[in-house]
Amino acid sequence: MSSAKQTRINLLFNVLSLIANILVGIFYTPYLVKSLGVVAYGVLPLALIINQYISVLTGSLTSALTRFYSIALRQNKIKEASKYLSTSLFVVFILIILLFYPLSYFINHIDNYFNIPFLLLNDSKKLFTFTIISFFISLITSVLNITLYAYNRLDLLNIIKIIRVLGKLLFVLIFFNFFEVNIEYIGLANFVTELIVLIVSIYFFYNFSVDKVRLIWNGFDKSILVSVGSMAMWIIVQQLGDTGLYRIDNLIVNKFWTTKESGILGAFTELGNYTIIIASVISSLFGPLILIAYAKNDNSEMKRLTIDRSLGVGILVSVMIGILGGFSPIILNVWLGEEFVPYYKWLMIKLFLIPFYSSAGVFAFSIRALNKVKFTAILTVSLGLINILLAYLIAYFNRSENAIELILLLGIILGIIQSYFLNGLYFANFYKGTYSKVLINSIKILLTITSIYFLGFIITPFFNGINNILSLIYIFIIGIILLAISFKIMLSKEQINEMISLIYKKK
Template sequence: MTNQVNKNFVSNIINLLVGVFVGLFYTPYLIRCLGVAAYGVVPLAFIVNQYISVVTTSLTGSLTRFYSVSLQQGKYKEASRYLSSSFLIITLIGCCLLPFFIWFVSNLDRVFNIPANLLSSAKWLFSFTLISFLMSLYSSLLNITLYALNRIDLMNVVKILRSALKVVFTICFFLFFSKDVGFIGFVLFLTEFIILCFSYVVYRRTVNNKIEISAGHLNKKALLAVLSMTVFVIIQQVGDTGLYRIDNFIVNKYWSVRESGILGAVSDFGNYIMTSIGVISSLFGPLILIAYSKEEHDKVKSLAVENSLYVGLMAALLAGVIIGFCKPIITLWIGPNYTSYFPWMILKLYVIPFYAAAGVFAFVYRAWNYLKVPALWTVIIGAINLLVSILLCEFSGGDETYIFYMLVISSIFVILQSYILCSYCFSRLYNFSEKRALFINFLKILFVLLLSALLAYVYGLFISVGQLFQLCIAIIVVGCVALILSFMLVLRKEQKQRLLSYLKSFI
């Protein structure tokens, strides 16, 4: 590994530790302060951002591809045109979304099932959250330069600052003012304003005046190039959203904020696993894009196939251990009244390893700007999932068992859309003849997931994990055993040697 990759890895570890601490503390803190019903409004606000980000983050994703290739090839004027044109697009999108924001917040009680006593606070929460989201897009555009230069370490500084400020400001407002849902939105607004200022300072110091953002760099060709790719990224994001986050909306609509709050809380562990896996997987995105820019396609292919396996195995190990200990985790984290919802947690977690592994293949076909096929199929799969979920809920009669059925079906569609579809697109793009290897990798990931879950479950049968300290020890012990067994049983000899050489580079 290069020195910069080492720096990125270390900063990822630090960001992970901060993220895990914030995640384990922040959600139960909000539930204790607000109650599960009031907290149920918070995931809804965050999910709305994800739906709007279908348009805006699709733009930043498209820009990353064009901007990074130009920057790596030393075409600074071209890179300036892409960045300046994207700032114009983001501004226009914000202006177009403003009337929708006003209508949406004004009619919030018609869109969601929110109790009357929480409606006023919920409107403040959604208002500030939507404004914060638009501010974060400008920060993301500025930070694309860091991604293109493989400065993941500096990007992690931004992420750590965002996480820390969110927690500190929330505690301060709850202590000195009141424990109100509306303050969470204002905290996000204040945090994103500081992040935007910080990102601009980092951007100016990084580009050394080589890249400029100005009206003089606006360019029709650059604008159309970014927009043409953005269209298909948007289509794919629509399908993704329909698969991964639509369940919370549906549960809120057919049940209440209580059920959507519980589902949002147990779903958070999937986000924590993805954050943990990001320690490794985020290293490969810039490397794949740089290799593609230099037309080193054999390197791109080897990076994708092997590292997809590593990422999937790591996610399987983490998800499996948490699945095996899901009952005590829910009991200690949220409360014993919610332990019976552990099947929801299992269904939200077991798809994570396949989704994480597929993300590495997504780096490749986005570098190639090959998005039409995955985008269209993602929308089709997402639409089918949405239709089936709604039909189930229509016949539920308020029975929570149907939420379980909905999550089972959604998890099947998620695996189909993530690992299977991405593997197909990758193999088609490179005319990859060893499709059997991709299927074997799928089975290896599944094996590690089941092995880790089984080890955790058996451990819990013989040793008590009723207290937080006991649970931490159990996770460490089972995780280490599962890691050793996975290393010995799953990896080939040359893969073991490569992993060991990676580890030696840090010593």
């Protein structure tokens, strides 16, 4: 199958995955908030954050593996690719065993680390247990699915994503309706869903990998572990910094305030995650293409893909975030309820980083393909530590809700520096003539989101008295118009045509 045709198929399944995520996103978070209450819901983001920290260690291995494994496959080094896969799967099992005891201790003493109401403590421990076990299962799944990624079969990967997102919702509905409304059943739903996803992934792996690559149970190779581990170590360092920048706010809010505030902030974070998923409909198409270009030593294609696609993704997400932030009082009232509306500024601040973060993700594809992660890792963890220290000091000396806004603003400033400028300018260091393009693109992204924020702020009062559903329809129409205008102004004709060609190109 040609690359262009496969890309269009990938986009189709990306859109199907997007639809599934949007439908679940519209229903799932409000359903949990209304069923559990804001205080009980506030425990859920804490469990997800712990998964984020664990994934720093284990997910970094799969990120490094993807780079080496994909290049080996594209260069038709099947035996070497098989050793990469087998060695990494072996290491994942070892990591799971090593993490078992410390995580068990953490769960048993969870009240020492988080501010959790006593009545929710036992249920919270069960939630954390199921969530962590589910994550371990997903690690095995992710290693098996690297073969699909390497061969640019994002369509099959999206089938797995759809099963995962719909499965979690379905089982939560079943458990809540046939047993009881309890946060532990959210963890159980995740566990059951991940088991199903693992079975499907094993099926895809063995059917798609026939005569291509195979697991060698005695295929552990120390030299491969060293090469993958060296890159993984620096990815671990970088992702520790990422977590310090993007997730620490919720932990600090829980520590110094209550699960109510952390629950509100967690719900807003979920909304941001859904916009990242929407952005990935486009951006995820380029990861395999960048790796393929690198494997072929096609530097001009890598440069073009990275610069142009990062801008396209940035503008797309800027419009979405601008709409969500600018019209946030209306959207929050419809989506989560009137009690969330007074906190709309938190949402606006929390979302502002996402366009830069999504755009920088394209730069990250190229930096990892080049295996140049050490420098960005050191600076990222440094910024992460600065963010943790300053956010902690702000919360320690100021317990008002205004302090939460300061913590979020601090995260935006350091996050933009780390995500976009660090990755973008470091990428430009390897490709002459791209510094100015990276800087100009950042200005375009900034102008897009701020102008739409301002426009939404001006228009919102005119929606008073209008039916909620009708308001959302108007906002959607405004968003489509602004997206078309933004693309026309911020992207060149060639860039627009290339984005369109992902769908309509027939050769």
